[in-house]
Amino acid sequence: MLEVRDLHAYYGKSHILQGVDMHVGSGEVVSLLGRNGVGRSTTVKAIMGEVAPRGSVRFKDQEIAGLPSYRIARLGLGYVPENRDIFPSLTVRQNLQMGIKDPRRPGKWKLDDMLSMFPNLASRADTAAGVLSGGEKQMLTICRTLMGDPDLVMIDEPTEGLAPLIVQQVGDLIADIASRGLAILLVEQKLSIALRISHRLYVMGHGRMVFEGTPADLKANAAVRKEWLEV
Numbered sequence: 001m002l003e004v005r006d007l008h009a010y011y012g013k014s015h016i017l018q019g020v021d022m023h024v025g026s027g028e029v030v031s032l033l034g035r036n037g038v039g040r041s042t043t044v045k046a047i048m049g050e051v052a053p054r055g056s057v058r059f060k061d062q063e064i065a066g067l068p069s070y071r072i073a074r075l076g077l078g079y080v081p082e083n084r085d086i087f088p089s090l091t092v093r094q095n096l097q098m099g100i101k102d103p104r105r106p107g108k109w110k111l112d113d114m115l116s117m118f119p120n121l122a123s124r125a126d127t128a129a130g131v132l133s134g135g136e137k138q139m140l141t142i143c144r145t146l147m148g149d150p151d152l153v154m155i156d157e158p159t160e161g162l163a164p165l166i167v168q169q170v171g172d173l174i175a176d177i178a179s180r181g182l183a184i185l186l187v188e189q190k191l192s193i194a195l196r197i198s199h200r201l202y203v204m205g206h207g208r209m210v211f212e213g214t215p216a217d218l219k220a221n222a223a224v225r226k227e228w229l230e231v
Contacts, residue, residue, distance in 0.1 A: 001026045001152055001183055002047070002077075007055035007065075009039075009046040016042045018207035020055075024111050024152060029178045031186045031194035033229060034204035041082060043204070044154045048072055048079045060151065074101065078150030080185075084159040085138045086144075088130025092121050095129050095140055099147030108151030108180075111135045114143040117176060118169075135166030139173060152183035159190055171196065191229065195219065203228050 007020040046053040048114035057065040115122035142204040
């Protein structure tokens with residue numbers, strides 16, 4: 001479904017992505033792991049068109065490298081950024097409705113689905129989103145993206161800065177989404193979540209992939225964990 005080949009990206013003169021190769025299949029959950037600053041968030045931003053990419057990015061057999069972000073989104077690629085952007089003055093319900101791309105075409109995900117998947121949102125459906133906790137805002141941004149009916153969703157650092165209990169809830173939500181057959185590319189630092197829900201994992205170091213394999217492969221590879229993941 002998503003095929004990335006020899007992807008490069010720059011911030012000014014800094015060469016951040018240095019030939020990234022990766023792929024995500026239909027219905028597959030793939031996690032992108034690595035320490036801060038190695039290029040994980042830049043990878044998803046380059047795929048989404050928020051950072052100028054050099055190389056090939058194919059989504060559903062169509063080359064999307066260089067397309068504007070709104071066109072990429074309309075092709076069915078969802079993106080949950082790490083900064084948890086919401087519309088604070090709108091209610092939770094209105095935020096979710098903002099995610100709908102075409103009201104005339106019913107999607108796989110309904111408003112009732114979103115509220116049932118996360119009861120905290122249901123109880124605050126008519127509350128201004130700006131008063132939500134950090135975890136609730138993260139849930140809201142994920143659910144709003146799903147309202148756009150994506151075929152693949154990229155989720156960037158969903159558990160960053162959250163309390164352990166909320167981290168567990170976010171992990172459960174992503175696992176629930178995955179169980180419904182949606183392809184997911186997850187950028188995550190917490191190895192436990194990635195190992196629990198992923199079919200495959202990539203580990204990134206210095207702007208390129210240094211490991212690809214299953215959760216079992218990564219558990220068995222102490223050298224990769226020590227060199228590229230552990231602090």
